[in-house]
Amino acid sequence: MLGWELPPHNSGGLGVACFQLCKSLASNKMDIDFIVPYEADHNIDFMNVIPAIPQGVDSILKSGIAYDSYKFIYSNGKVKDFNIIDQYHAYSFAASKIAETREFDIVHAHDWLTFRAALLIKQKTDCPIILHVHSVESDRSGSEDGNPMVKEIEETAMLMADDIIAVSNHTKNKIISDYNIPENKIKVVHNSIDVITQDNNSLVNSYEFLKYMKSRGYKVVANIGRLTVQKGLPNFLKAARRVIDVNPKTYFLIVGSGEQYHELVDLAAELGISDKVIFTEFQRGQQWRDAFKIADLFVMPSVSEPFGLTPLEAIAFGTPSLVSKQSGVSEVFKNCLKVDFWDIDEMSNLIASSISSDALLEELSNRAYDEYRVMSWQDSTDKLMNLYRHHKTLAEAAR
Amino acid sequence: MNDKKSIVLYLHVHQPFRIRHYTVFDTAINSDYFDSAFDSKASNEAVLKKVTAKSYIPTNTILLRLLNRYPEFRFSISITGTILEQMEKWAPEALRSFQELVATGRVEIVAETYHHSLAFFYSMSEFETQVQMHEDKINQLFGIMPQVFRNTELAYNNELAKWAEAKGYKGILAEGWDPVLGWRNPNFVYRPTGTENIALLLKNYKLSDDLAFRFSDTNWSEWPLTASKYSHWLSETKDVNNINLFMDYETFGEHQWSDSGIFDFLEHLPAEWLKNTQHDFKTVSEVIDSSPPVDEINVEHTVTWADTERDLSAWLGNPMQNSAINNLYSLTEKVHETNDLSLIEDWRKLQTSDHFYYMCTKYFNDGDIHAYFSPYDSPYEAHMNFMNAYRDILYRINQKGIDTDG
Numbered sequence: 001m002l003g004w005e006l007p008p009h010n011s012g013g014l015g016v017a018c019f020q021l022c023k024s025l026a027s028n029k030m031d032i033d034f035i036v037p038y039e040a041d042h043n044i045d046f047m048n049v050i051p052a053i054p055q056g057v058d059s060i061l062k063s064g065i066a067y068d069s070y071k072f073i074y075s076n077g078k079v080k081d082f083n084i085i086d087q088y089h090a091y092s093f094a095a096s097k098i099a100e101t102r103e104f105d106i107v108h109a110h111d112w113l114t115f116r117a118a119l120l121i122k123q124k125t126d127c128p129i130i131l132h133v134h135s136v137e138s139d140r141s142g143s144e145d146g147n148p149m150v151k152e153i154e155e156t157a158m159l160m161a162d163d164i165i166a167v168s169n170h171t172k173n174k175i176i177s178d179y180n181i182p183e184n185k186i187k188v189v190h191n192s193i194d195v196i197t198q199d200n201n202s203l204v205n206s207y208e209f210l211k212y213m214k215s216r217g218y219k220v221v222a223n224i225g226r227l228t229v230q231k232g233l234p235n236f237l238k239a240a241r242r243v244i245d246v247n248p249k250t251y252f253l254i255v256g257s258g259e260q261y262h263e264l265v266d267l268a269a270e271l272g273i274s275d276k277v278i279f280t281e282f283q284r285g286q287q288w289r290d291a292f293k294i295a296d297l298f299v300m301p302s303v304s305e306p307f308g309l310t311p312l313e314a315i316a317f318g319t320p321s322l323v324s325k326q327s328g329v330s331e332v333f334k335n336c337l338k339v340d341f342w343d344i345d346e347m348s349n350l351i352a353s354s355i356s357s358d359a360l361l362e363e364l365s366n367r368a369y370d371e372y373r374v375m376s377w378q379d380s381t382d383k384l385m386n387l388y389r390h391h392k393t394l395a396e397a398a399r
Numbered sequence: 400m401n402d403k404k405s406i407v408l409y410l411h412v413h414q415p416f417r418i419r420h421y422t423v424f425d426t427a428i429n430s431d432y433f434d435s436a437f438d439s440k441a442s443n444e445a446v447l448k449k450v451t452a453k454s455y456i457p458t459n460t461i462l463l464r465l466l467n468r469y470p471e472f473r474f475s476i477s478i479t480g481t482i483l484e485q486m487e488k489w490a491p492e493a494l495r496s497f498q499e500l501v502a503t504g505r506v507e508i509v510a511e512t513y514h515h516s517l518a519f520f521y522s523m524s525e526f527e528t529q530v531q532m533h534e535d536k537i538n539q540l541f542g543i544m545p546q547v548f549r550n551t552e553l554a555y556n557n558e559l560a561k562w563a564e565a566k567g568y569k570g571i572l573a574e575g576w577d578p579v580l581g582w583r584n585p586n587f588v589y590r591p592t593g594t595e596n597i598a599l600l601l602k603n604y605k606l607s608d609d610l611a612f613r614f615s616d617t618n619w620s621e622w623p624l625t626a627s628k629y630s631h632w633l634s635e636t637k638d639v640n641n642i643n644l645f646m647d648y649e650t651f652g653e654h655q656w657s658d659s660g661i662f663d664f665l666e667h668l669p670a671e672w673l674k675n676t677q678h679d680f681k682t683v684s685e686v687i688d689s690s691p692p693v694d695e696i697n698v699e700h701t702v703t704w705a706d707t708e709r710d711l712s713a714w715l716g717n718p719m720q721n722s723a724i725n726n727l728y729s730l731t732e733k734v735h736e737t738n739d740l741s742l743i744e745d746w747r748k749l750q751t752s753d754h755f756y757y758m759c760t761k762y763f764n765d766g767d768i769h770a771y772f773s774p775y776d777s778p779y780e781a782h783m784n785f786m787n788a789y790r791d792i793l794y795r796i797n798q799k800g801i802d803t804d805g
Contacts, residue, residue: 206424207423207424208424208426208427208428209423209426209427209428209790209791209794210423211427212427212794212797213794216797216804248804249804253423261779262777262779265719265779265782265783266717266718266719266760266779269717269718269719269720269721269722269723269782270718272718272722273722274718274719274722274723274726274782274786275722275726275786275789275790275793278423278786278787278790279783280422280423280424287424
C-alpha cells in the first residue's frame with residue numbers, strides 16, 4: 001500500500017481511515033507493506049510500515065503544526081525543509097525504488113500524493129494498481145478549479161488504474177463528472193470506524209471555561225477539522241451569528257488550523273461574535289478528545305466532504321452531529337441532522353432548535369450511538385478482498 | 400509674546416503589559432495573562448530590560464549631563480503608569496534615572512491616563528479614574544502635579560479640550576496635522592475651539608519625524624542628519640514662536656539604534672541650538688505661560704499621531720479591534736461591582752491601546768511599523784490571545800457572584 005500518513009502522525013482523517021482499513025485487512029490474513037513519506041514510530045505490529053527515503057538521505061521527519069512540511073536530513077549532515085509538492089516528487093521515486101525490492105500482488109494507493117508512485121511501479125512491474133480516492137481536487141479546493149497539476153495527476157492515474165475505489169457515492173459522482181471515468185470502473189467502499197468505548201462520564205475537561213459556562217446554562221457547538229475552503233466554515237459562522245441572536249447563551253468552538261484561519265477570525269469579528277467564537281488551532285490527544293466531549297452538538301458544514309469521519313468520532317463521545325448533505329458520511333450515518341452546506345437559514349435553525357431541546361439532543365445521541373456501536377470495517381474489507389482476488393486472478397491468467 | 404525662539408521637546412515614555420500566548424486551555428484556570436516566559440517576544444520583563452539598557456539608561460545619562468551643562472536646557476516627558484509599575488519591578492535603576500532628571504526642576508511631567516488607554520472614547524468615569532491614578536502615581540514617585548494634559552496616542556478633539564479645561568489643566572497636546580491647521584503652522588500656541596483658559600500645543604510632525612522615523616534611513620536625501628544641520632533648519636524656519644518636537648522617548652536608542660548616531664545627535668543639539676542667544680528651550684508649561692494663544696483651532700473629529708490617516712484607525716480600524724474593545728468596555732459596570740481590585744486592575748491593563756494596535760491589519764502584509772512593534776506573529780493571534788483573556792475576566796466576574804448575563 002502507498003499512503004501519506006498514519007496515526008499518530010496524521011493531520012486528518014486520511015491517516016485514520018488507512019490505519020483502520022489495514023488493521024481490518026490484516027486481521028483477514030492480508031500481508032501489507034505500507035510505504036509512508038517520512039520516518040516515525042507508529043507502534044504498528046499488523047503490517048510493515050516502510051519509510052520512503054531517497055538515496056543520500058538519512059531520514060525524513062514530519063514537521064509543522066499540522067505536519068504540513070518535511071525535514072530532510074541528508075547523509076552529509078545537511079538539513080532541508082520540503083513542502084508538500086517537493087515531498088510528493090521525492091516520494092514517487094523513492095517508493096517505486098522500494099517496490100523493486102519487495103514482493104507483492106497488488107498496489108493499493110491512497111489519494112493523489114501516492115498516485116504517481118503507483119504509476120511508476122506499474123511501469124516497472126506491470127502489477128495491477130488500485131487507486132483509493134479519499135478525496136478529489138475539486139473537493140479539497142472547494143470549487144471546480146483547484147490545482148491543475150494535481151488534477152492532471154488524478155486524471156492520468158485514474159485513466160491508467162486497474163480499478164478505482166471511492167469512499168462514497170458523493171466521491172464516485174465527482175470522479176465521473178470531473179474526469180469522465182467510466183462508472184463501472186469505480187467501486188464505492190464506504191469508510192467505517194473502529195468502535196472504541198470512551199469514558200464519557202469523566203468530569204475532567206481541558207476546556208474549563210466552557211465547562212463553567214455550561215454549568216450556567218450555555219451550550220457549546222463545535223467544529224473540529226482543517227480550516228480550509230472545503231470545510232464550509234464561513235457559512236457555519238454566519239449561521240452562528242443567527243443562532244446567537246436567538247440564543248445568546250451559545251459558544252462556538254473551532255478546533256483546527258489551515259489557510260482560512262485568518263479569514264475566519266476576521267469574519268467572526270465582522271459578524272460581531274468574537275466573544276462567542278473560540279479558536280484553538282490544531283489539537284491532538286486529550287485536548288482533541290475533550291473538544292468532542294464538551295460539545296453539545298458537533299457540526300460538519302463541509303462544502304464537499306468525500307467521507308468525513310468526524311461525526312462518527314463525535315458520537316463515540318456521545319455528541320450528536322449536524323452534517324452537510326454534501327458529505328459521504330451522510331450516506332451511511334442515519335441518526336444525525338443533515339443540511340445543505342449553502343442553506344444558512346436551515347443550518348441556523350437546526351443548530352438553534354436542537355441545542356434548545358435537551359430531549360432531542362439526548363434521543364439523537366442515543367440512537368446515533370446505537371448505530372455507531374455496531375459499525376465495523378468488515379463489509380468494506382470483504383469488498384476489497386474480493387477486488388484483490390479478482391485482479392490477482394486476471395494478472396495470473398495474463399502471464 | 401515669547402521673546403525667543405524655543406524648542407519644546409516632549410518625550411513619551413511607555414510600555415504596555417503585553418498578553419502572553421493565552422489560550423482557551425488557560426481560560427478559567429490561570430489569570431496570568433501578562434506573564435510570558437522571559438525568552439518569549441511578549442515577555443514584559445525582557446522587553447523592559449532590553450529597552451532600559453538600549454534606551455532609557457543611555458538617554459537619561461546624556462539628558463542629565465545636558466541639564467547640568469546648560470542651564471537653559473529643559474524639556475517635558477509623559478510617563479505611563481504601566482511603565483512606572485514595570486520599572487519599579489524590573490528596572491529600579493531606570494526609574495531612579497528619571498527621578499534624577501525631574502529633580503533638576505527643569506523636566507516637566509505631562510498628565511495622561513495611567514493605563515495608556517482609549518477610555519475617553521468609551522467610559523468617561525473610567526477615563527477620569529485613570530487620569531487620577533496617573534496623577535497620584537506621578538505625585539508619589541516624583542513629587543509633582545502635572546499641569547498639562549496629553550491623551551493616549553495624542554487622540555484629541557474639541558470635547559477633550561473642554562474636559563481638560565474644566566479639570567484645570569493649562570494646556571493640552573495634539574498632532575499638528577495639516578487639515579486641522581489649514582493655512583497656519585504648528586509653531587505657535589493656540590486656543591481650542593469652545594475654551595477660554597486652556598492652550599493647545601501642536602506637534603511639528605515634519606521636524607519631529609525627521610528624528611523619530613527618518614534619522615537612520617540611509618535612503619533619505621538628508622541622511623546623515625547632524626545636530627548642526629538640524630539646528631540650522633530650525634533656525635531658518637520662519638514664523639516661529641515655539642517648535643514642538645514630540646516623539647516617543649524610545650526614539651533614542653530603540654527606534655533609532657545607537658549606531659545610527661542618535662545619541663551623538665542628542666548630545667550636540669543643545670550646544671548647536673544655543674549658539675544663537677535668541678534661542679532657548681522651554682517645557683510645555685513654560686511656553687504656555689510666556690506665549691498667549693494666537694488663534695483658535697477647531698478639531699471636531701478625533702486626530703491622533705499615528706499613520707498617514709492620523710485618526711484612530713490604527714487601533715479601531717477593523718472589526719477585530721472594535722469587537723475586542725467593545726466587549727472589554729461592556730464589562731465596565733460589572734467589573735466595578737466586584738470590588739475586586741486585582742480583577743479591576745487586570746481589566747484595566749487590557750485597556751492599554753497597544754493591545755488593539757497589535758490587531759491592526761492595515762499594511763499587515765507589508766511588514767511595516769505595526770509588525771515591528773508587535774510581539775505576535777499576526778494580528779489574528781493578538782486578537783485571540785486578547786479574547787481568551789477577556790473571557791477569563793468574564794469568568795472571574797461571574798465567579799464573584801455578579802451575573803454578566805443579567
